Amino acid sequence: MSLNNPTRSKQNNHTISIGPFTFESGETLDDVQLAYERFGPDDAPVVLVCHALTGNQYAIGSDQEPGWWAGLIGQDQPVDTSRYQVITFNVLGGCHGSTGPASCPKGSKRAYRLDFPAVTIRDMVHAQYRALIKLGIHQVHAVAGGSLGGMQTLEWGLLYPLFMKQLYVLAATPYLSDYGIAFNHIGTRAIKDDPAWQQGDYSSNHHLQGFELARMAGMVTYRSGTLFQKRFDRSKSEPLSYNIQSYLDYQGEKIKDRFDANSYLYLLEAMNHHDIGRGRDGWKKACKQYQAKVNTISFQHDLLYPKELIDAFSNEVPGSEHFHVETDYGHDGFLVEFNHWGEWIQRKINKGG
Known part of the structure; x- marks a missing residue:
């Protein structure tokens, strides 16, 4: 064997x-x-x-x-x-x-x-x-x-x-569901409306702020409000910055290192x-x-x-x-x-x- x-x-x-x-x-x-x-x-x-x-x-x-x-x-x-x-x-x-x-x-x-x-x-x-x-x-x-x-x-x-x-x-x-399609649509529009997307002919993921926003919107649906409240509880890292905001910013940046934006769009459409x-x-x-x-x-x-x-x-x-x-x-x-x-x-x- x-x-x-x-x-x-x-x-x-x-x-x-x-x-x-x-x-x-x-x-x-x-x-x-x-x-x-x-x-x-x-x-x-x-x-x-x-x-x-x-x-x-x-x-x-x-x-x-x-x-x-x-x-x-x-x-x-x-x-x-x-x-x-x-x-x-x-x-x-x-x-x-x-x-x-x-x-x-x-x-x-x-x-x-x-x-x-x-x-x-x-x-x-x-x-x-x-x-x-x-x-x-x-x-x-x-x-x-x-x-x-x-x-x-x-x-x-x-x-x-x-x-x-x-x-x-x-x-x-x-x-x-329509709810799922709705959030996928928000993510799709965030990417496609980003001028840096260039009709899919972008030079680098790292120029795509719309991809960051798409991931942030997705993260809000993947976890529960209960979990966010327990984890962050309105805590701040700076006087005007909440930790939940830093967390979402981090997730938006991170996705660009490990995933292709066009692939993301294709798979969202398949899910729809x-x-x-x-x-x-x-x-x-x-x-x-x-x-x-x-x-x-x-x-x-x-x-x-x-x-x-x-x-x-x-x-x-x-x-x-x-x-x-x-x-x-x-x-x-x-x-x-x-x-x-x-x-x-x-x-x-x-x-x-």
């Missing part, structure tokens, strides 16, 4: 070409690459993990730079990489090694930018399926993801219903159009098409993906189970406090349902 670095001793990153790929729009790119992280025994059951909006393939990461789900996945963690092989792809349209707006077509030194085809959640899933088949993987034990990753997980269960045994959908709903009922006679009828066991998790104070809508979805899916997490973190609850909900996943994933 060989191992794909299950102990996180160093970063485990790979890239695979899936060749020509045709998007839902009908446009085709000649050569699409997907970057991915892979840990665990080569012959172990596969758990496919899907990342959120500004996430990447480093769900586990390294000892020096732990990934965004390092508290959930790893040796002796709820998803144990001595027992499971875990694969995470950077999404199609992303900016951490997969083909996206910041990538250059083969033989060109100029990035696609806005010439990149519109990408949908279903495009992301189809691309990952192609990559898994190329890796020799024809079935997985489970697919899991939160937020944008949860949207992908929902589509995985409908596009390839027999490809997995289990689905874990965290902080995601069968379609994006997420609807499992599209072309399937509505989301309630789509719910009856799941063959894998569906498990959903909601988080208290999640403004974007409320418990009520996740509950409604879960109730329509035969055999689905739902778990609600009491937390002050709101939507970002799926990235923290793994001790509050990781055991629930561990019990279910290990018993096969």
